[in-house]
Amino acid sequence: MNILVTGGAGFIGSHACKALAAAGHHPVVLDDLRTGHRRAVRFGPFVEGDIADRIKVEAVLREHRIDTVMHFAASAYVGESVLRPDLYYANNVAGLLALLDAVRAAGVGRIVFSSTCATFGPADHKIGENDRQAPINPYGRSKLMAERILADYAAAFGLGAVVLRYFNAAGSDPDGELGEDHDPETHLIPAALLAAAGLRPHLDVFGIDYPTPDGTCVRDFVHVCDLADAHVAALGAIEPGLFKAFNLGNGDGISVRQIIDRVEAVTGRPVPWRASPRRPGDPPSLVADASAARRELGWIPRFGELDEMIGHAWAYMSGPGRMARLS
Numbered sequence: 001m002n003i004l005v006t007g008g009a010g011f012i013g014s015h016a017c018k019a020l021a022a023a024g025h026h027p028v029v030l031d032d033l034r035t036g037h038r039r040a041v042r043f044g045p046f047v048e049g050d051i052a053d054r055i056k057v058e059a060v061l062r063e064h065r066i067d068t069v070m071h072f073a074a075s076a077y078v079g080e081s082v083l084r085p086d087l088y089y090a091n092n093v094a095g096l097l098a099l100l101d102a103v104r105a106a107g108v109g110r111i112v113f114s115s116t117c118a119t120f121g122p123a124d125h126k127i128g129e130n131d132r133q134a135p136i137n138p139y140g141r142s143k144l145m146a147e148r149i150l151a152d153y154a155a156a157f158g159l160g161a162v163v164l165r166y167f168n169a170a171g172s173d174p175d176g177e178l179g180e181d182h183d184p185e186t187h188l189i190p191a192a193l194l195a196a197a198g199l200r201p202h203l204d205v206f207g208i209d210y211p212t213p214d215g216t217c218v219r220d221f222v223h224v225c226d227l228a229d230a231h232v233a234a235l236g237a238i239e240p241g242l243f244k245a246f247n248l249g250n251g252d253g254i255s256v257r258q259i260i261d262r263v264e265a266v267t268g269r270p271v272p273w274r275a276s277p278r279r280p281g282d283p284p285s286l287v288a289d290a291s292a293a294r295r296e297l298g299w300i301p302r303f304g305e306l307d308e309m310i311g312h313a314w315a316y317m318s319g320p321g322r323m324a325r326l327s
């Protein structure tokens with residue numbers, strides 16, 4: 001299939017392109033490089049552009065005879081969304097509407113969408129697809145609005161939509177070709193690795209007084225290659241006029257303190273850290289029940305071990321090219 005991958009120069013989108021190409025598909029990347037990298041586009045053509053540019057997007061869809069759109073492009077930082085909600089609603093909601101105009105105009109009827117556990121509110125149990133979605137930050141609300149738009153377009157226009165709600169993406173391509181490369185790096189595991197590498201003086205632990213076993217936030221980490229595999233599987237689940245959503249995680253709740261311990265064990269280096277105030281918008285705990293994805297998509301995570309995720313991320317970060325860019 002010919003697949004338009006918006007955000008394919010980013011962390012998860014680039015890994016999805018690799019998996020799609022390995023499965024015999026043809027990924028075409030559309031990305032404006034606001035947080036992604038040209039060097040991460042290696043598995044098909046690259047078009048530099050904004051998802052909100054309807055004319056360009058429609059032309060790309062027609063030129064490459066696109067069957068399916070995989071929509072990764074978004075603004076995706078919880079903390080930033082609290083400070084700049086305007087950016088999040090513009091890119092994640094208005095941007096999606098523009099993209100969907102082009103998709104309809106070009107007669108493309110299939111979409112896979114990157115959603116998030118941030119569309120759920122705080123929960124004290126593993127979160128299933130039918131749990132109440134009550135986001136507590138603008139990022140999560142923008143993604144929930146996007147889900148609702150897709151569901152309404154499926155019902156009204158016959159669009160086939162599969163929504164994949166990732167929990168916390170982690171790790172990197174075991175071949176070392178791709179990895180997480182954000183500037184500044186705000187995600188927990190790479191931030192802890194930077195502290196272990198001596199490239200940050202310390203890791204700030206945002207809140208040590210949460211109602212969790214050790215007082216720090218709990219998340220469910222899922223390997224980026226397992227997320228990529230889920231996208232390949234999702235292609236077979238798209239049905240005209242239907243909206244389907246799947247939660248993707250390993251079902252293991254891991255705290256920030258536990259991440260520090262495992263990063264120290266995997267790297268063999270200390271992670272200096274200090275307690276800092278809570279980060280606005282952070283739910284105490286988010287852990288997935290991904291049984292529907294296993295059952296209906298046949299999704300079987302290959303890299304469910306946390307140490308392996310940290311090891312792959314560390315191998316990528318300590319590789320010569322990346323280290324040279326960081327130091």
Ligand SMILES: NC(=O)c1ccc[n+]([C@@H]2O[C@H](COP(=O)([O-])OP(=O)(O)OC[C@H]3O[C@@H](n4cnc5c(N)ncnc54)[C@H](O)[C@@H]3O)[C@@H](O)[C@H]2O)c1
Binds near residue numbers: 051073116
């Ligand atoms: N990283 C996570 O843990 C996580 C968890 C849940 C959901 N998600 C979602 O997965 C998707 C990918 O996240 P990521 O971690 O790879 O982020 P990323 O920032 O690495 O990738 C996003 C890519 O989209 C591009 N982009 C953004 N806005 C664009 C626009 N208007 N036009 C064209 N390109 C644009 C960026 O340049 C970048 O290459 C996002 O939709 C995010 O909300 C991520």
Ligand SMILES: O=c1ccn([C@@H]2O[C@H](COP(=O)(O)OP(=O)(O)O[C@H]3O[C@H](CO)[C@H](O)[C@H](O)[C@H]3O)[C@@H](O)[C@H]2O)c(=O)[nH]1
Binds near residue numbers: 189206279
């Ligand atoms: O330097 C840091 C970075 C993070 N954290 C904590 O570690 C946890 C995980 O934070 P991340 O920023 O790594 O990830 P988030 O859970 O905020 O966000 C990620 O998962 C979200 C779903 O919750 C979104 O989908 C988003 O795209 C993706 O970045 C949070 O409790 C955060 O406060 C720290 O203590 N110190």
